[in-house]
Amino acid sequence: MTTDDTGGSAGDATVYDLTADCTIEDIEEGKAYLATVNGVVDYGLFVDLSDNVSGLVHESNLSGTYAVGDELVVELGQVRENGDVAFETVDVDEYDTTPVEHEYEIADAGDLDERVGETVTLEGEVVQVKQTGGPTIFHVRDETGIVSCAAFEEAGVRAHPEVDVDDVVRIGGGVERREDAIQVEVDSLEELEGDDATSVRERLSAAMEERAEPHDVDPLTDWPEFEKLRDDLREVARLLRETVLESRPIRVRHHADGDGMCASVPVQYALEQFIEDTHEDPEAPRHLLKRLPSKAPFYEMEDATRDLNFALEDRARHGQKLPLLLMLDNGSTAEDVPAYENLAHYDIPIAVVDHHHPDPDAVGDLLDAHVNPYLHDEDYRITTGMMCVELARMIYPDIEDELRHVPAVAGLSDRSKADAMSDYVDLAREEGYDEETLRDISEALDYEAHWLRYDDGRHLINDVLNVDCDDEERHRELVDFLADRARQDVEEQLDAAMSHVEHEALDNGAHLYRIDVENYAHRFTYPAPGKTTGEIHDRKVEETGDPVITIGYGPDFAVLRSDGVRLDIPTMVSELDEGIVGGGVSGGGHLVVGSIKFVQGRREEVLDSLVEKMAAADIDEELSSTVQRD
CATH class of the missing domain: 3.90.1640.30 (inorganic pyrophosphatase (n-terminal core))
Structure with a gap:
């Protein structure tokens, strides 16, 4: 228990005033506490010492009459086995009040699976708020993990609407297991501000930096x-x-x-x-x-x-x-x-x-x-x-x-x-x-x-x-x-396509192979145009042993592969886009593999310009293909 004496004249009695979050654990026998009447019955008074501490002052311990809202000074009488608390009045004329703050034992979210059935207190940052048809679920992050906390106002109604994502909170409640998940059933939820919030944020930041x-x-x-x-x-x-x-x-x-x-x-x-x-x-x-x-x-x-x-x-x-x-x-x-x-x-x-x-x-x-x-x-x-x-x-x-x-x-x-x-x-x-x-x-x-x-x-x-x-x-x-099925499908595709492959010898000594994959290959099946082009390219590289470029094209696209030719496809795409007005050329890739798109009406001009650039590219016998499987 933490106290903060307010001082006063010598001889004045000390009466302790519990803050709202105090529990019965914060009360000591033999000490006087300030209480507020919350109910009057034939056999005595019900009094509150905090939001969590209430009890009965029996009529045998009372002198005078009281109304709801009146204050009186009491001390702990008895805590019964069923949890009921009895208080006795303390007769003091003059006194100084000393506030008592709840001394929290902060639990770790990451250890709650070992505390099922217990009541715990958590401090952390709200990282998600989800409204269900029943409770509001607050996901709260501390230094050790993230846990769901269920707060119930009434079915489908947002509990604690003042609390939102990124707020720092202190939550008290019971640890339960719900469908193999740990969840805290919220009894109290308080948004922290000022130094309390700063302290929690600093702890979280330090832990985040370490765990990340x-x-x-x-x-x-x-x-x-x-x-x-x-x-x-x-x-x-x-x-x-x-x-x-x-x-x-x-x-x-x-x-x-x-x-x-x-x-x-x-x-x-x-x-x-x-x-x-x-x-x-x-x-x-x-x-x-x-x-x-x-x-x-x-x-x-x-x-x-x-x-x-x-x-x-x-x-x-x-x-x-x-x-x-x-x-x-x-x-x-x-x-x-x-x-x-x-x-x-x-x-x-x-x-x-x-x-x-x-x-x-x-x-x-x-x-x-x-x-x-x-x-x-x-x-x-x-x-x-x-x-x-x-x-x-x-x-x-x-x-x-x-x-x-x-x-x-x-x-x-x-x-x-x-x-x-x-x-x-x-x-x-x-x-x-x-x-x-x-x-x-x-x-x-x-x-x-x-x-x-x-x-x-x-x-x-x-x-x-x-x-x-x-x-x-x-x-x-x-x-x-799957691998066997893929190879069979590739063979079927190439059986249909290979006879339609066109060949041209470029000025730089490379072989250029072209195929219209839109018209001379099976569509909407495996392999797709890019893969088909790659498989044709691989066969031509193996067949010739020389530098090879392969283009597979359709109405508005072309797939490019090369071995032994330094194409720099990204640069070529930029030059084509600048040089062909209205061509709509875009695309990219590696130095030796890529794809481009263009408007259909400019296909011939784009492909012709592309071949001109390929014919001017440098030969590099050590440059090997990295054929992409599209």
């Missing part, structure tokens, strides 16, 4: 070029852990191909584990994390509008904060800017991990974090999947054993010729994956990504990649089936 710190993990391979990116990856890991700790949702967008899934699945898995450690609600990962594929090689306005609409609806319906957007294997170019600017109206933070050729001047000010090998004078051979396995380990290192084969799958999916590929393949071999199996997994991922279209295929993709998968035999059988 990424784990120090040793690199999976000795790769000096990759180490240039490690600090940037730590920044993203710290940002994502902070986002989880403040209970902000995360929306993951990734390219719908093998490398994109090798990037997103490990990060999703790591974040889910960290969310489970942070939240007492076992459903929190489902509510706070969403992974969605993007078919386009940039963040389309359609996707951004849908993401924003869902986020605003979740804020209105469930009291959630607006999410952080995490772009993986996508999101580095000027084509992403309109979508990012749309999100900027709502201050939605954005982080990007990508290995496509970036336009930092266009996207830089719109991003909170950006990891890309080009920003460190490296290139696409460091795939996004390789980066994101390291990112996932920084977030939650305990899942490493399930991820050690994933960088090799990512590299094979994107045909990376990085020096470290042999090390990654060896690492996977130690886990029981030979190179043929890794290629089959890559093929199966591409095949499933095609048919899933805009669905994340969470459990199916995890089974194919063998991450967070509980059936090893099913994984092997599934990969064998």
